[in-house]
Amino acid sequence: MRIEILNTGTELLLGTTLNSHGAWLGKELLNLGLRVAKQTTVPDGMPVVEAMKESVERADVLIVTGGLGPTSDDLTREATAEAMGVELIEDEHALRCVVEFFERLGKPMADSNKKQALIPCGAEVLPNPNGTAPGVYVPPRLGKSSPCAVFLLPGPPNELYPMYRAEVPHRLRALAEIADDHRMLELRFTGVGESSFHERLDANLHSMAGLEVGYCARPSEVDLRLIGSSAVVAQARDFALSEYPEHLISENGSSIEEVVVQLLADQGKKLSTAESCTGGRISSRITDVSGASAVFTHGFVTYSNEAKQELLGVGAEILEEFGAVSEEVATAMAEGALRASKADIAVAVTGIAGPTGGSAEKPVGTVWLGFAAKGDNAYAIEQFWPRDRESFKACVSQKALDMVRRYLLFGA
Structure with a gap:
């Protein structure tokens, strides 16, 4: 038509x-x-x-x-x-x-x-x-x-x-003349690139009779659109989830921040953030969601080293020895946010958004993300997104929210 x-x-x-x-x-x-x-x-x-x-x-x-x-x-x-x-x-x-x-x-x-x-x-x-x-x-x-x-x-x-x-x-x-048994489902994934996602799923999905498949990519996200009968859509969904079981954000169009707020509410947990390179982007995304006030306690924006020390208790010796963009500082920031906010979970980010400020050892796009939760050891992971400032901040905030999502769903 x-x-x-x-x-x-x-x-x-x-x-x-x-x-x-x-x-x-x-x-x-x-x-x-x-x-x-x-x-x-x-x-x-x-x-x-x-x-x-x-x-x-x-x-x-x-x-x-x-x-x-x-x-x-x-x-x-x-x-x-x-x-x-x-x-x-x-x-x-x-x-x-x-x-x-x-x-x-x-x-x-x-x-x-x-x-x-x-x-x-x-x-x-x-x-x-x-x-x-x-x-x-x-x-x-x-x-x-x-x-x-x-x-x-x-x-x-x-x-x-x-x-x-x-x-x-x-x-x-x-x-x-659309049949009653007609369904469209959009699965939203994060943490996987569009090309590898497509390459891994496409041949199998296109072998399913009567299924229409579509992809839509955004920074750090890929949507998989499935259209067909209820049976073939369910088959395709199960296959996609078998390939990417921990990457699924939602099946109803919900954003990752909406999912995180809902998971926190369901589990009765509270979250705080400590941000340097994102300048409050993570807390902004969380507070864009209705109901965030019940689960979000503090958003520390500690852009300078002095702020990291005064608000989060990051030691001056750690900053001097390892630098602000480091595993040690990201971990200390997460631990400090958890301690100061008395929340259940804290996530922290520190990185180099660019276009200046990088070095051979720590080029523009480098970021460390720290995570801390009550009763668990704090840790940090390194990521590299050499992009413009806006895209960099979008990717970092997405990954930080995904760390919270994965912890609430899978405990890691």
Whole structure:
């Protein structure tokens, strides 16, 4: 099925409003196993008519956002009627929806709002409890020149998203003849490179009949997308986990920080951090998660040697002998954070983000990560990420969170 998206609105092209509809709709359609073939953005007015005529000739389904308001430049309904070769009529149900919305607000309705009750003849009205503009579904049988199904959805996200979820997926399932036993699963992994991950899994996954496989890489993460019947998706999932049993972050799109906060809450444990080269990135990611206040106690940002000594109790002799970026200092930082915060777990990082400050012995990108937990010996591991500062900090914070995740799940 060829699906196109047509976004209307001059503000989208002027840059005053971020066009996020395509990404959102693409993800929602992917949940059905469907794809967006083309996305077009046009200003208000006559360009909508031209774009609509082109799209209905190519597409099996066209999803249009915006242009359903009462003003003179809102021409999506008119464009649809012209492109599909049908007339516009005032729909009694649509008009009642508009009138009732103003009645709920206790405000008078301007005559211009009656325009929002105009519907292509034979189309279906899609209720909009969150705004004045009803949506419209034009079934493919109405098309005079081509059998294209058209969905007209409002532009504001608080109206578009609920309407889409209530009115569109079941119609798309019927149009695409999607079987009920259809599933999409996204597995999120960390600590493995995309190329090696792909090479290790791909041949086996592609041998599974009826399975569609996709990969998406981000710094220190790889998503594995599986689409197919419940049985084949479960088979593919089991295989992927057998190859990477300790690398899985989540199966529901949760980030590693969300997983860590949930694990801490489930186990009744508290975490503290001690950061040098990341400058608070780890604690920021943790506190981005709702509920972090129940599990996160302290975030020490000890960028200077003096701060490491004063706040964490790192010995001056250790700093002098081994340097700030060392196994000994990272371990001492973790132990100091654990001691000062009285938390159950502490993670610490110290490294060289660059682009300056490196040496032959400790080049830019070197980092030591320390870990300490009550009742266990503290330790540190060395990593090397010779990247720009932003990417370096992202990788270091990811690894630090993964050390916490692995400890909570596997005890190491």
